[in-house]
Amino acid sequence: xxxxxxxxxxxxxxxEFEEGLDPLKPEESKIPARVLGYGEISTVFEILHEExxxxxxxRMPLFDNVDQVECYTDxxxxxxxxxxxxxxxxxxxxxxxxxxxxGRIVLYLYQKKLPSESIGNSLIHNISEQGVQxxxxxxxxxxxxxxxxxxxxxxxxxxxxxxxxxxxxxxxYSGDLADFEVGEELFYLDTSTPLFRENGVExxxxxxxxxxxxxxxxxxxxxxxxxxIVDRYYDFRKVGVDLVANFLKEQRSELVPGLIELIxxxxxxxxxxxxxAPITAEEVEEYYKDDASxxxxxxxxxxxxxxxxxxxxxxxxxxxxxxxxxx
Numbered sequence: 001x002x003x004x005x006x007x008x009x010x011x012x013x014x015x016e017f018e019e020g021l022d023p024l025k026p027e028e029s030k031i032p033a034r035v036l037g038y039g040e041i042s043t044v045f046e047i048l049h050e051e052x053x054x055x056x057x058x059r060m061p062l063f064d065n066v067d068q069v070e071c072y073t074d075x076x077x078x079x080x081x082x083x084x085x086x087x088x089x090x091x092x093x094x095x096x097x098x099x100x101x102x103g104r105i106v107l108y109l110y111q112k113k114l115p116s117e118s119i120g121n122s123l124i125h126n127i128s129e130q131g132v133q134x135x136x137x138x139x140x141x142x143x144x145x146x147x148x149x150x151x152x153x154x155x156x157x158x159x160x161x162x163x164x165x166x167x168x169x170x171x172x173y174s175g176d177l178a179d180f181e182v183g184e185e186l187f188y189l190d191t192s193t194p195l196f197r198e199n200g201v202e203x204x205x206x207x208x209x210x211x212x213x214x215x216x217x218x219x220x221x222x223x224x225x226x227x228x229i230v231d232r233y234y235d236f237r238k239v240g241v242d243l244v245a246n247f248l249k250e251q252r253s254e255l256v257p258g259l260i261e262l263i264x265x266x267x268x269x270x271x272x273x274x275x276x277a278p279i280t281a282e283e284v285e286e287y288y289k290d291d292a293s294x295x296x297x298x299x300x301x302x303x304x305x306x307x308x309x310x311x312x313x314x315x316x317x318x319x320x321x322x323x324x325x326x327x
Contacts, residue, residue, distance in 0.1 A: 007054070007055055007092050007093075007094060007110060007111075007112060008051075009052070009055070009094065009096050009108075009110065010051055010052060011096055011098070013031070013047070013049060013051065013052065014047075014096065014098055014108060015098050015100070016030070016031060017029070017030075017031040017033070017047055017049075018098045018100055018104075018106055019100055019101065021033070023317060023318060023319060023320045023321075024306075024310075024317075026043075026045060026320055031047060031048070031049060032047075032048045033045045033046065033047050033048060034046050034048055035320070035322075036056055036113075036116070037166070038320075038321075038322040039190075039192075040295055040298065041192075041193075041209055041212060042058050042059060042060055042192060043058070043059060043319075043320040043322075044056055044057070044058050045057055045059070045320075046113060053113075054112060054113050055110050055111070055112065055113055056110065056111050056112070056113040056114075057108050057109070057110050058108070058109040058110070058111075058192050059106060059107075059108055059320070060072075060106065060107040060108070060109060060192065061104065061105075061106045061107075061318035061319065062107070062208045062209070062211045062212070063097075063105045063106075063107060063208070064105070065105065066097070066099075066105065068105075068205070068208070069097045069105060069107050071205065072107065072204070072205070072208065073095050073097075073107070075194045075196075075203045075204045076095060076109070076191070076192075076194045078194070078196070078203070079159075079191060079194030079195075079196055080093065080191060080194075082149075082157070082159050082196055083159075083188065083191070085149075086145045086146060086149045086159065087145055088142055088145060088146070088188050089171060089185065089186065089187050089188065090111075090187060090188055090189075090191060091111045091112040091114060091169075091187050091189070092111065092112040093109070093110065093111045093112075093191065094109075094110055095107060095108065095109050095110070096108050096110070104316075104318065106318075109191075109192050111189065114169050114173070114187065114189075115173055115175065117173065117175070117177075118169045118170040118173035118177075119166060119168070119169045119189070120135065120139075120164075120165035120166050120167070120168040120169065121165055121166035121246075121250050123135060123165075123170065123177075123180060124165060124247070124250060124252055124255075125250075125252070126177075127177070127179050127180045128179050129255065129258070130179075131179040131180040131181070132180070132252075132255055132259075133258060133259070133262055134180050134181050134182045134184075135165075135168075135180045135184075136165070136243070136259055136262060136263075137182055137262060137266065138180075138182055138183065138184060138186060139163060139165070139168055139186065139243070140240075140262075140263065140266045140270070140271075141270070142168075142186060142188070143161065143163045143236065143239060143240075144236075144266075144270060144271050146159055146160075146161050146236075147236045147271065147274060150234075151273065151274065155197075155199055155200050156198065156199060157196065157197070157198060158196060158197045158200075158234060159195070159196045160195035160196060160230070160233035160234045161188075161195075161233060161239065162190055162193065162233055162239070162242070163239045163240075163242065163243050164242055164243055164246040165243065165246050165247070165250065166189075166246065166250075167188060167189050167190040168186045168187065168188060168189065169186065169187045169189055170184060170185075170186065170187075171184075171185040171186055171187050172184075172185060193209070195230060195233055195234070197234075202230070206226060206230050207222065207226070209226075210222060210226065212302060212319050213298075213301065213302065213305070214301060214302075214304070214305040214308075217301065225294075236267075236271065236274060236276060237267070237276045237277065237279070240263050240267070240276075240279060241279055241283060241284055241287050242287070242291075243259075243263070244256055244259050244260055244263060244279065244284050245284050245285075245287050245288040245291065247259060248284075248285075248288045249288070249292070256281065256284060257281065260279050260280070260281055260284065263279055264278040264279055267279075299321065299322070302319070302321055303321060305317075306319070306321065
């Protein structure tokens with residue numbers, strides 16, 4: 001791991017945590033954890049131990065062997081190097097793998113834990129409408145760095161990103177923020193799906209992210225959904241649609257018309273040379289409904305899989321699932 005990273009990970013404590021983890025009730029594990037946020041694939045949490053109190057962990061029980069872990073962490077590190085080259089800031093980060101006594105391999109990604117109030121999906125509920133517009137414009141300018149990089153370096157290098165508002169945080173949050181203004185510095189948070197291509201070839205084994213799904217439907221997702229989902233994060237326009245649609249999930253639908261106008265103006269004035277068609281309100285609404293229904297079904301299927309593995313087969317289910325994700 002890079003020398004500049006200052007976060008100190010107690011690997012033996014992490015191993016003890018993994019050995020005693022109850023994925024159904026992580027807060028009641030031998031070493032308890034507090035969930036900070038749920039994604040569609042993985043969960044972000046803090047371990048309630050004073051030595052690790054400044055660290056946010058993302059647990060990735062996706063791997064069958066050490067070779068898979070090494071391939072993933074190589075891509076993960078190179079993804080961060082691309083972000084540094086592009087000029088997108090990321091909190092201090094790292095990764096460490098754990099092998100349990102039963103041979104289960106789990107990779108823990110970690111970042112410096114930030115105040116929850118500094119993260120985008122919290123900010124948009126605590127700043128003015130103009131502040132939200134300024135926040136989104138600042139995010140768009142960060143995203144535009146990605147597509148300018150891609151335009152200049154494709155096909156040798158092409159980087160993808162999930163630009164939704166919850167993946168950004170105010171870098172210099174002091175706890176007394178009155179509003180947000182254009183030019184405030186941001187951190188980008190979600191680097192656990194390190195998507196980039198070299199000479200048109202995806203460097204990440206994206207089929208790893210099908211691992212949490214029941215085997216019986218894995219082939220279906222691979223055939224009909226996986227490539228479409230991956231491709232959307234290489235398309236600035238689709239990332240923009242997802243960014244706006246995320247405000248519907250965050251219960252700020254009243255902001256959507258103004259944000260569509262903002263994004264379309266940005267595409268026509270600042271994202272020059274990319275020829276991006278305007279976004280429509282109908283498109284955003286349809287995208288949101290399709291995305292929400294897909295992920296709700298995905299969560300129900302995973303819960304059914306968990307029930308079969310734990311209650312019928314009396315086995316171990318490695319993943320932490322939310323009760324529900326509000327949409």
